[in-house]
Amino acid sequence: MPFSEREMDTDTALRIVSELGDLRVFTVVISGGEPTLHPGILEIVDAATRRIPKVMLNTNGILLADYGFASELCRIAPRATLSISLDSADVNVNDVNRRFGAEAVKAIRICAALGQTVCLSNRLTDESISCAEGLMDEFYPSVTHFSVLPRISRTLHESLLNSEEYWKRVEDFGSRLNAKYGTRNELSVVLPFRTMPLEERGDLLNHVQRCCCPFTKMFVDSTGRAFPCFYSAHTDNLLGELHETSVSQVWKSENAQRVRSKALSESPCGMPPGSRAIPLRYRGSAL
Numbered sequence: 213m214p215f216s217e218r219e220m221d222t223d224t225a226l227r228i229v230s231e232l233g234d235l236r237v238f239t240v241v242i243s244g245g246e247p248t249l250h251p252g253i254l255e256i257v258d259a260a261t262r263r264i265p266k267v268m269l270n271t272n273g274i275l276l277a278d279y280g281f282a283s284e285l286c287r288i289a290p291r292a293t294l295s296i297s298l299d300s301a302d303v304n305v306n307d308v309n310r311r312f313g314a315e316a317v318k319a320i321r322i323c324a325a326l327g328q329t330v331c332l333s334n335r336l337t338d339e340s341i342s343c344a345e346g347l348m349d350e351f352y353p354s355v356t357h358f359s360v361l362p363r364i365s366r367t368l369h370e371s372l373l374n375s376e377e378y379w380k381r382v383e384d385f386g387s388r389l390n391a392k393y394g395t396r397n398e399l400s401v402v403l404p405f406r407t408m409p410l411e412e413r414g415d416l417l418n419h420v421q422r423c424c425c426p427f428t429k430m431f432v433d434s435t436g437r438a439f440p441c442f443y444s445a446h447t448d449n450l451l452g453e454l455h456e457t458s459v460s461q462v463w464k465s466e467n468a469q470r471v472r473s474k475a476l477s478e479s480p481c482g483m484p485p486g487s488r489a490i491p492l493r494y495r496g497s498a499l
């Protein structure tokens with residue numbers, strides 16, 4: 213749901229949410245752009261939390277720094293997880309790449325005080341990587357969910373920054389975090405790389421060499437086009453158009469079967485983990 217003129221209209225979003233509920237999907241993530249700027253966001257989140265077990269709203273937190281808006285959203289959707297972007301507890305470090313750190317910090321404190329589940333979404337940049345665990349020091353235990361993302365290259369210049377040294381620093385960060393917080397079971401931290409224990413894997417990974425996402429999830433952009441995930445959004449991976457047809461038809465379409473066949477041997481995003489590769493989304497002008 214970007215906040216541009218391309219945003220999805222409320223009726224279409226509600227129709228998709230309703231269908232996802234009928235299909236008994238487990239999780240929906242509402243993202244953007246900035247979804248809190250969407251005029252129908254409260255209605256959409258309300259509908260989603262009534263029909264779908266796990267609902268996450270990805271936000272920069274600017275509007276949630278307003279107590280009135282935050283309390284209304286938390287009242288309507290007490291089960292929703294609010295994933296607020298913040299790269300560092302030091303807002304000056306955060307603001308080098310992201311801006312509005314002070315608003316994000318305020319939003320985190322307000323929403324956590326309102327009893328909402330808050331997840332801090334942290335991107336490891338050159339500036340934040342040496343102090344990112346400070347987010348846990350600052351916000352735990354009022355916040356127990358943290359999601360740590362690596363820097364994804366969108367341009368050749370950015371791909372050069374993702375050197376072996378960068379990935380080594382990502383690994384070191386994971387080790388530091390594990391040493392400090394690894395024994396706290398109530399803390400949920402999603403790191404850039406995680407080896408999935410065998411008992412959690414299921415059969416799918418016995419057949420898929422790289423990524424299972426075309427078999428397990430769908431990303432829908434603001435114009436209703438469906439792809440396996442955000443970074444694989446490219447005409448090569450188009451599953452279908454939700455303005456024209458139902459989620460169920462797109463999921464079972466020939467396009468979806470073709471993308472899944474390809475995914476048996478290569479990741480749809482074209483970006484092996486820990487590489488400098490630019491994901492397909494940002495290559496060329498296919499979209």
Ligand code: SF4
Nearest residue numbers: 423425441443480481
């Ligand atoms: S970014 Fe690549 S590896 Fe990650 S879910 Fe998408 S296709 Fe899979």
